Amino acid sequence: MQQSRAHVRLLIVAGVALLWATAVFGRLGYLQLYRHGDYLLRAQRQQQRIIEISPKRGAIYDRNMHALAMSIKVDSAFAIPNEIKDKALAAQLLSGVLGIPADLVESRLDSSQNFVWIERKLTPEKSEAITALNLKGVYTQAENKRFYPKADLASHVLGFVDVDEKGLGGIEYALDNQIRGKSEKIGMMADAHQKWFDGAEARRDHGANVVLTLDEKIQYIAERELATAINKTHALAGTVVVMNPNNGELLAVANWPTFDPNAASAGTPAEFRMNRAVSALYEPGSTFKLITLAAAFDQGITNPDEVFDCENGAIYVAGHKIHDHKRFGLLTVADILALSSDVGAIKIAERLGAPKFYDYIHAFGFGTPTGVDLPGESRGLLRPLANWSPISIGAISMGQEVGVTPLQLISAVSAIANGGMLYKPHIVAEVRRGDTVLPREGLLVASEPRRVIQPESAATLRRLMEGVVLNGTGTRARLDGWTSAGKTGSAQKIDPNSGRYSPTQLIASFTGFAPINNPAVAILVSLDSPIGLHEGGMVAAPVFKRIAEQVLPYLEVSPDVPVNERLVQAAYKKQAQNDAENLEDFTPSDFSLLPEQPEAVSSSVEPHSTSNLNPSSHLTLAVTADEDTEISIPDFSGKTMRDVTEMCLRLGLDPVLVGTNLATEQTPAAGSQVRRGSRITVQFGIPAMKLTATGNGFKSAKPLRVTQQPSKVAKKHVRHRH
Amino acid sequence: MRNLYRTVALGGIIAAFFLLYIYQHFKCIDLSFQLEAARTERLEASALNSSLRLEIAGLSNPKRIDMIARRQLGLTETLPSQVREYQPVAGAEVADAQLIRVNHDQ
Incomplete structure (x- = not known):
């Protein structure tokens, strides 16, 4: 009886257990078989994140591998709106941290999407503050951000990027496909505490690095001197291009106005972003006479010593009277270039004939893009020969009726400088990914230089261009220590109101090279509408001089004329x-x-x-100078190197400075009588302190100057700047 | 009785495999956390490296150096007349190198 009762109980328990198990397994089966997809989706939403990693752009370097643009990781804040319970409170907190209106944050959090950006590319402080808030549903994600560590240096060449790291100008745009890496998606798992784990390894497919032919120091010199000239002349805009005439490498491309690519956006005014060196079209004026004479010499129709009658300053071309800027009489061809006689240039061009003249203009690259590896290049303006009017040959010979870019002009001048070979200007030295140099494609494909004039013609023209600097309109471009050659230009601009040439608005320019026999640099300076002095020889030539005298020693080009x-x-x-x-x-x-x-x-x-x-x-x-004057040598002890140098220069002595710190010894001794120009050797070091006993211990008899006081020069300079 | 032992042994083996599987599973998760931590550490080091490179690039800005040279140190540009080229005397490099070697040995 008892056994049967126990048996019944066992059956009941077993039945209940079976029912329980059936219910559990039934539910499990239901969830697995019928609700599988739904719960899988929920689990994935809760535990997994598919994150798109923005590509890391390659860096841009100058020719010496100095970084001009690079990307580093910064945090961006994002939200999973479904996970945020009190969105208004979260918006208030985030607004306080990020400094953006709470309404804006709340509108972003109210999104129906699973993922919304709150603020991208945060500063480290903001990122830390958001992390410290520890809000559920608000996270940070590392993204790459583009930085331009040299600020506005070469900004027109580099360009800039948008918030998604897409190139919008300059090299960033032109080589966007190479510089921009491929974006990638990685899956991440999170535990119950939203701690991330099991992220797939991101593929190392970063963008390629670009090495430019620019030299950041030459670029800085060019930009500084251009800014100084703009400040002085109040010109509307300006351009400086420095090129190696022997291979077409661009060493500096400076434009004004300029912009900081770190803060640039599509809203930055176009005139600030415009790379005038490749995009700005202007009538070159007298600098174009170089092309006229190059063609004439190459065709052998004249020589530097031939005399032309410049008609006392006026000539009729196809019934139009063209006035020279001065009343010149008889001038040699050399003088025509040196003094920039329009009448003389017209007469030479007329002798050359329009077809030949057109061929040379075209051969020098005018009217066609140079093919430089920068975006937005203008092809220039050169009407087909068939469209030339009877007056065209006269106008074009003196640089009117033709539109050129600074880059076209400096390429042509470089051809004259190097003996007649026209090189394609280029600014990208190489594109490399890791240690591999990528093959050149598109605009980067190198092209063979082509001969545009014979070496003899180029040599003749170089000699005449030297005359411009020595005796002509470009004397302010004369260098101390190096020979130089060039041509001034003062081209009238078209007045948009009257449609005629403006008497006051000019493009003042100077283009030249140095040294003459083995040119290391060709430099073009162009200033748009300078106020006051506005001739190229007055405002642009000094800029050439300033730049050349800094760049040539930097490039270790030995002086070829003695410096007196x-x-x-x-x-x-x-x-x-x-x-x-x-x-x-x-x-x-x-x-x-x-x-x-x-x-x-x-x-x-x-x-x-x-x-x-x-x-x-x-x-x-x-x-x-009176070399025989006897000078009493002062006591230099305790003086700084600067003080000693200044004193020696003032007295006409030749100091030889040895060591560092303060002057300790000198030869000859103080008080000695020497001739002006004598050499004084001054030894520098740390002078021994003379200690004297006092009631409070020791104190120095003569305090040592350990901090450098601003010198008189420095003080004057600061005052000048303010 | 033998069947009971056999069943227990079989159950034990299955349980052991099950426990091993559980251990491996959690160990795998733990290693994933460690891997992620190491990866994060590496990324942070890499980011720091990049930041330092950026800082170097910013500090070597020619404009900044020029400002310091002119305004703080009172330096001015050299004139062409102040720059002199010296031709090294023949054999001077060899003499310098020998001197360096002697000093180095000392």
């Missing part, structure tokens, strides 16, 4: 007495801040000069 120190000083002094404004053009801006120089007497006229100067005459400067 006293000649420079005498010229400077005479100039200073005559015209303070001109002084700034003639000399480096900081030259005037140097200490007093030894007296020197000039016995003849200054070499800078002017258009009424006879270009055939040779200027000589005879400088005399």
Whole structure:
């Protein structure tokens, strides 16, 4: 009986257990078989994240591998709206941290999407603050952000990117496909505490690095000098291009106005973003006479010594009277270029004939894009020969009726400089991914240089261009230490209101190269509508001089003419007495801040000069200085190197400085009588402190100067700047 | 009785495999966490490296150096007349190299 009762109980328990198991397995089966997809989706939404990693753009370097643009990871804040319970509160908190309106944040959190960005590319401080809030449903995700560490340096060349790292200008745009890596999606798992794990390894498919031919120091020199010139002349805009004439490499491309690509957006005014060196079209004016003469020499229709009658400053071409800027009479071809006679250039072009002239203009690359690896290049404006009017040959020979870009012009001048070979200008040296140099494609494909004029013609023209600098309109481009050649240009702009050439609005330009025999750099300076002095020889040539005199020593180009120190000083002094404004053009801006120089007497006229100067005459400067004066050597002990140098320069002594810190010894000794120009050797080191006992212990008898006080020069400079 | 032992042994083996599977599963998750932590650490180091490179690039900005040179140090540009080229005397490099070697040995 008892056994049967126990048996029944066991059956009941077994039945209940079976029912329970059936219910459990039934439910399990239901969930697995019928609700599988639904719950899988829920689980994935809760535990998995598919994150799209924005590609890391490759860096952009200058020719010396100095980084000009690079990307680094920064945090971006995003939200999973479904996970946020109190969106209004979350919006308030986030608004306080991010500094954006709470309404805007709340509208983003109210999105029906599973993923919304709250704010992208945060500063480290904001990122830390958001993490500290520890809001459920609000997370940060690392993204790459583009930085331009040199700020506005070469900004027109580099371009900029949008928030999604897409190139929008310059190299960033032109090589976007190579620089931009491929975006990738990675899956991440999260545990119950939203701790991420099991992320797939991101593929290493970063963008390619780009190495430019630019040199950041030359670029800086060009930009600084251009900005100084703009500041001085109040020009609307300006361009400087520095090129290696022997291979077409662009060493600097500076434009003004400029912009900071770190803060640039599509809203930045187009005129600020415009790379004028490749996009701006202008009538070159007298600089185009180089092409006229190059064609004439190459065709052998004239020579530098042939004399032309410049008709006392006016000539009729197809019934139109064209006036020269001065009333020139008989001029040699050399003088026509040096003094920039329009009538002379027209007569040479007429002798050459329109078809031949057109062929040479076209051969020099005008009217067609140069193919430079920068976006937005203009092809220039050169009407087909069939569309030339009877007056065209006259107008084009002096740089009107033709539109060129600065890059086209400097390429043509480089061809003259290098002996007649026209190189394709380029700015990308190589594109590499890791250690592999990528093959060149598209705009990067190199092209063979082509001969546009014979070497003899180029040599003749170089000699004439030197005359422009020595005796003509470009004397302010004369370098101290190097030979130089060039051509000035002062092209009238078309007045948009009247449709005629404006008498006041000009493009002042100078394009040239140095040294003459083995040119290392070709430089073009163009200033748009300078106010006051507006001729190319007055405002653009000094910029050429300033840039060339800094770039040539930087490139370790040995001087090819002797530098006469006293000649420079005498010229400077005479100039200073005559015209303070001109002084700034003639000399480096900081030259005037140097200490007093030894007296020197000039016995003849200054070499800078002017258009009424006879270009055939040779200027000589005879400088005399009293070499026999006895000088008493001062005591340099305790002085800084700067003080010693200044004192020596003031006295006309030649200091030889050895060591660092403060002057300790000198040879000859203080008080010795020496001749002006004698060499003084000064030893520098840490002087021994003389300690004297006092009631409170020891104190130094003469305090050591351990911090450098701003020198007189520095103080003057700061005051000048303010 | 033998069947009971056999069943228990079989159950034990199955349980052991089951426990091994559980252990491996959790170990795998744990390693995933460690891997993720190491990966994060590496990324942070890489990001720091990039930040430092960026800082170097910013500090070597020619404009910044120029400003410091002119405004803080009071330096000015050299004039062409102040730059002199010296031709090294023949054999000077060899003499310098020998001197360096002697000093180095000392």
